[in-house]
Amino acid sequence: MKEVYVGLDVHRKKTVYVMQATGGEVVAEGTVPTHREGIQEIVVRHQLDPGTKVCLECGAQAGMVCDALEEVEMVPVVVDATEVRRKARRRGQKTDRRDAFEICDGLRRGIWASVVYMPPPPIRKLRRILSRRRHFVRLGSQQVNAAKFLLRMEGVLTEEEISLTSDPAWSTFVARPEVEALRGHLELHSKTWSLASEHVAVLQKELLLALKPFADVMGWLTSMPAVGLITAASFIAVVGDPKRFADSNHLVSYLGLAPSMYDTGERERHGHITKAGPPYMRGLLCEIAQHTARPTHPLNPYFVRIAAKSGYKKAAIAIAQRLARIMYRMWLNREPFDSSKLNVEKDGKVRTKVYHWKIKQPAQALAAAS
Numbered sequence: 277m278k279e280v281y282v283g284l285d286v287h288r289k290k291t292v293y294v295m296q297a298t299g300g301e302v303v304a305e306g307t308v309p310t311h312r313e314g315i316q317e318i319v320v321r322h323q324l325d326p327g328t329k330v331c332l333e334c335g336a337q338a339g340m341v342c343d344a345l346e347e348v349e350m351v352p353v354v355v356d357a358t359e360v361r362r363k364a365r366r367r368g369q370k371t372d373r374r375d376a377f378e379i380c381d382g383l384r385r386g387i388w389a390s391v392v393y394m395p396p397p398p399i400r401k402l403r404r405i406l407s408r409r410r411h412f413v414r415l416g417s418q419q420v421n422a423a424k425f426l427l428r429m430e431g432v433l434t435e436e437e438i439s440l441t442s443d444p445a446w447s448t449f450v451a452r453p454e455v456e457a458l459r460g461h462l463e464l465h466s467k468t469w470s471l472a473s474e475h476v477a478v479l480q481k482e483l484l485l486a487l488k489p490f491a492d493v494m495g496w497l498t499s500m501p502a503v504g505l506i507t508a509a510s511f512i513a514v515v516g517d518p519k520r521f522a523d524s525n526h527l528v529s530y531l532g533l534a535p536s537m538y539d540t541g542e543r544e545r546h547g548h549i550t551k552a553g554p555p556y557m558r559g560l561l562c563e564i565a566q567h568t569a570r571p572t573h574p575l576n577p578y579f580v581r582i583a584a585k586s587g588y589k590k591a592a593i594a595i596a597q598r599l600a601r602i603m604y605r606m607w608l609n610r611e612p613f614d615s616s617k618l619n620v621e622k623d624g625k626v627r628t629k630v631y632h633w634k635i636k637q638p639a640q641a642l643a644a645a646s
Contacts, residue, residue: 278297278298279297279298279325279328280295280296280297280298280303280304280322280324280328281295281296281298281328281329281331281380281383281384282294282295282318282324282328282329282330282331282350282380282383283295283296283330283331283332283376283377283378283379283380283381283382283383284315284330284331284332284341284376284379285332285333285372285373285375285376285379286310286332286333286335286337286338286341287310287372288310288337289309289310290307290308290309290310291307291308291309291310291314291315291341292305292306292307292372292373292375292376293305293306293307293308293318293376294373294376294377294379294380295322295380296380296381296384298384300381300384302377304322305373305376306318306321310337310341311340312340312343312344312347315341315344315345316344316345316347316348319345319348319350320348324350326349326350327349327350327351328350328351329350329351329353329383330345330350330351330352330353331352331353331354331355331379331380331382331383331388332352332353332354332355332379333354333355333356333357333360333379334354334355334356334357334392335357338354338392338394339394339400342354342394343397352394353383353388353391354391354392354394355379355382355383355388355390355391355392356388356390356392358390359388359389359390360375360378360379360382360388363378363382363387364378365378393516393520395516395517396516398486398489398490399512399513399516401486402483402486402487402490402509402512402513403513405479405482405483405486406483406506406509406510406513408475408479409476409479409480409483409506410556412472412473412475412476412479413472413476415468415472416469416472416473416476419440419465419466419468419469419472420440420465420469422465423440423449423462423465423466424438426458426461426462427455427458430457430458432454432455432458433454433455440469443470443473446466446469446470447466449462450462450463450466483505483509487509487512490509490512492610493508493512493607494508494509494512495612496606496607496610496611496612496613497511497512497603497606497607499606499612499613500599500602500603500606500613501567501572501573501574501613502564502567502568502573503564503599503603506560507560507561507564510556510557510560511557511560511603514531514553514554514557515527515604515607518604518607518608519608521604524600524601524604524605527600527601527604528597528600528601529550529552530552530553531552531553531554531557531558531561531600532549532550532551532552532553532555532558533549533550533558533561533593533596533597533600534549534550534597535547535548535549535550536548536549536550549593558596561596561599561600562592562593562596564596564599565579565591565592565593565594565595565596565599566592568595569583569588571629571630571631571632571633572632573633574615574618574620574633575595575598575599575618575620576631576632576633577620577631577633577634577635578594578595578598578618578635579591579592579595581635582594582595615633619635619636620633620634620635620636621633621634621636
């Protein structure tokens, strides 16, 4: 069969497809069920050659569709759904067939700029496990907050610090005579919290098994102070392959930690970070960045200097950017954390507090480099 381009408009129950030849004429179109056999039926029905490009929008079922296409030697291309709607020629006339045609025609003309990275199955499995773990951790936190909200509503134990981080703590708390009027509702929250904790424990074991193929990478990333299992696993799941980024600047931009910019004519303005990309990874990096406020952390001299000049929050963001760059370079170079590359050295002098690290003086830095 001559070279063709295929566009898919994937929905929950059905998938509409359109095929175009190199000249742009539509050579085939139709509808198939949205499952592996249905997607592969397109290839069998039209006898597509191996290596044929098949374009689709990103979405919940994009991973399954890509796997089905790769099994029959097709080349899936996933594009940003927002870009497809923005470049549509008839925005007010949306149909599934027209969407499939727009996707196919954009692939043929090579106009799609936002090609989405589709990670391999091990990375997608890791993302799924971490996503479910975050869900149940959030559910447990909601029960603690809901219980404390009930107490505030009734004016009970409002000045007491209450820690509900274990089953015995919940049992002791629910049995207190001061909460007798709320005991029934508090027991509901206690049971939900306990069930969510059990699910988190199950997912933790599943996560350890899913991380076995990435044992070396985990060893390199967790060698950095304050970087633990969840942060390293999340970084692996988000990045997938460090070689897909040209440099660390692209990674920082992908994580949404790069400052926004407005430059037109003689005006140039830098604003807040863009907050693009996965928010949970930014949160983890910013949480680790706040650990660098401790004097025992090797990045503490940089945090102190930026905080003194621009404030605590900007220092946390700047260090989060630096952490992302360091972790990216460690993974790319396949090496553990090395504090000697940070231009810091051990200090230990006692002032008003003990500073364990300090930035090298220019002469010492030049001597160390030579």
